[in-house]
Amino acid sequence: MEENFIESYKVKIENRLKMILSPRGRMYDKVLEAGSYSVSNGGKRIRPILLLEFYKICGGEDDCAYNFACALEMIHTYSLIHDDLPSMDNDDFRRGKPSCHKAFGEGLALLAGDGLLTEAFATASKTLSLPFDRVCKGIEILATCAGIDGMVGGQVIDTEYQEETDINNLLYMYELKTGALIRAAATIGATLAGADENLIAAADKYALSTGIAFQLIDDILDATGDFATLGKPIGSDQKNGKKTAVAILGIDKCREMAKEYTNNALAALDEFPGDTENIRNLTKMLLVRNY
Amino acid sequence: MEENFIESYKVKIENRLKMILSPRGRMYDKVLEAGSYSVSNGGKRIRPILLLEFYKICGGEDDCAYNFACALEMIHTYSLIHDDLPSMDNDDFRRGKPSCHKAFGEGLALLAGDGLLTEAFATASKTLSLPFDRVCKGIEILATCAGIDGMVGGQVIDTEYQEETDINNLLYMYELKTGALIRAAATIGATLAGADENLIAAADKYALSTGIAFQLIDDILDATGDFATLGKPIGSDQKNGKKTAVAILGIDKCREMAKEYTNNALAALDEFPGDTENIRNLTKMLLVRNY
Numbered sequence: 001m002e003e004n005f006i007e008s009y010k011v012k013i014e015n016r017l018k019m020i021l022s023p024r025g026r027m028y029d030k031v032l033e034a035g036s037y038s039v040s041n042g043g044k045r046i047r048p049i050l051l052l053e054f055y056k057i058c059g060g061e062d063d064c065a066y067n068f069a070c071a072l073e074m075i076h077t078y079s080l081i082h083d084d085l086p087s088m089d090n091d092d093f094r095r096g097k098p099s100c101h102k103a104f105g106e107g108l109a110l111l112a113g114d115g116l117l118t119e120a121f122a123t124a125s126k127t128l129s130l131p132f133d134r135v136c137k138g139i140e141i142l143a144t145c146a147g148i149d150g151m152v153g154g155q156v157i158d159t160e161y162q163e164e165t166d167i168n169n170l171l172y173m174y175e176l177k178t179g180a181l182i183r184a185a186a187t188i189g190a191t192l193a194g195a196d197e198n199l200i201a202a203a204d205k206y207a208l209s210t211g212i213a214f215q216l217i218d219d220i221l222d223a224t225g226d227f228a229t230l231g232k233p234i235g236s237d238q239k240n241g242k243k244t245a246v247a248i249l250g251i252d253k254c255r256e257m258a259k260e261y262t263n264n265a266l267a268a269l270d271e272f273p274g275d276t277e278n279i280r281n282l283t284k285m286l287l288v289r290n291y
Numbered sequence: 292m293e294e295n296f297i298e299s300y301k302v303k304i305e306n307r308l309k310m311i312l313s314p315r316g317r318m319y320d321k322v323l324e325a326g327s328y329s330v331s332n333g334g335k336r337i338r339p340i341l342l343l344e345f346y347k348i349c350g351g352e353d354d355c356a357y358n359f360a361c362a363l364e365m366i367h368t369y370s371l372i373h374d375d376l377p378s379m380d381n382d383d384f385r386r387g388k389p390s391c392h393k394a395f396g397e398g399l400a401l402l403a404g405d406g407l408l409t410e411a412f413a414t415a416s417k418t419l420s421l422p423f424d425r426v427c428k429g430i431e432i433l434a435t436c437a438g439i440d441g442m443v444g445g446q447v448i449d450t451e452y453q454e455e456t457d458i459n460n461l462l463y464m465y466e467l468k469t470g471a472l473i474r475a476a477a478t479i480g481a482t483l484a485g486a487d488e489n490l491i492a493a494a495d496k497y498a499l500s501t502g503i504a505f506q507l508i509d510d511i512l513d514a515t516g517d518f519a520t521l522g523k524p525i526g527s528d529q530k531n532g533k534k535t536a537v538a539i540l541g542i543d544k545c546r547e548m549a550k551e552y553t554n555n556a557l558a559a560l561d562e563f564p565g566d567t568e569n570i571r572n573l574t575k576m577l578l579v580r581n582y
Contacts, residue, residue: 028445106378113405114408152405153406157319160319
């Protein structure tokens, strides 16, 4: 059941992303190729699926939220492309394939990231089947969560304070770098469905905890996973001289914390009148994932 | 008169940009410093001024278009920061000062660009004093002109076809790389004011010609200007192995073409019922500028 709902979302999201990034018969088609390469690189699509499910449990109808779901995944993908660049984490692999700049060169990877980020807003703004005020608010949340007070801010902290961090600063960085787009997913879904402030706040509470649990599991997988399953070199955080939660607290404590955050996230779902079973299953699955 | 209207716009635009990018007392403030450094680097503010003037001549009232004006300038600035990076044009100077990555390092310059681009959409989306449908349409134009079918596409052509270009491809590249944001300025201004399709089309026609004239003059200045006035090394296009219109056609022919495009732009202004004197003066000034 749970697998089915994820698969059916994934197929629709990926078809739409493919359409948005299809070649246009122009001299600049190469950048669409580079963007598609990274977008279609086997992502879990957690963020767009959460957006669509929150839209649904808040009473949203039809496929009206798909443009925002795709926009969010495009922004997630741009962040991975730029994060892999030599001036950032300098990672040669992503999900088992050469990273974008390894496959297309640094200049084109930079532009593919810029292009995906910009097209994300073009895509979201074309949501003509929902009231304009909700679309504007959705764009505001998307830009704020992806921007300087969100994901970009988290990246800055990650870059600027690589070795001199403690667990509190680290969790703050996770909240921004990973958590902000998860928060965007949940709160945009609720906003587009016309949810009231209380429900949007509950969606945000869910996402804040889920985001940190997600990053803690990522840390554990970076330390314990294997290349074949994870698709990137193991121990890359350590290689880059980055302190992770695993390095500071150890694996057992991290796993325990991830479980606590997951329980907090599940508790926040009690506020919702709609059927939250799918989100609950997805949230539990994220805790025990191995990639 | 003309100088006055430009100055009074500039002061307001720059004050608002300063406010948008002011430090937030957070661990990621460095990225705001890097962004402000580049934004406050003595730009001519042509794009936001055009946006505000088109808003005005189409009947727009009060200061409602300033968020979009600032957003446009932030996007212009991000494009300069990324364009100067070593993997792109590798330029060490911009407007007489070290380029962003020279002053702040490559990683932070990348993130400052990403941050400015994203905050631009957050800023535009917060235009609460205009009807939501116009704001959504404005965001769509902004993202489309700045994105893959606009400025990013132009950058891709510039990167991918550096030496093997002819004058037609070059003009197409100019239309995207430089022209797209000028078109955004004029058409967003008209759209936010509630102009009808005919006027928006006339604004676009004006901007298409102005954008190409603008880039032709840039080429001439790159070949003939001096460092002190221009603020960057002369002949940098040639250094980067780039064919420019000057290299293909020579300076005299380029100047003649720039004049023709300017005349076409001025003719497109005849469609407007409002007072176009300011825009006419600005357009003529762009033709005879020396920086």
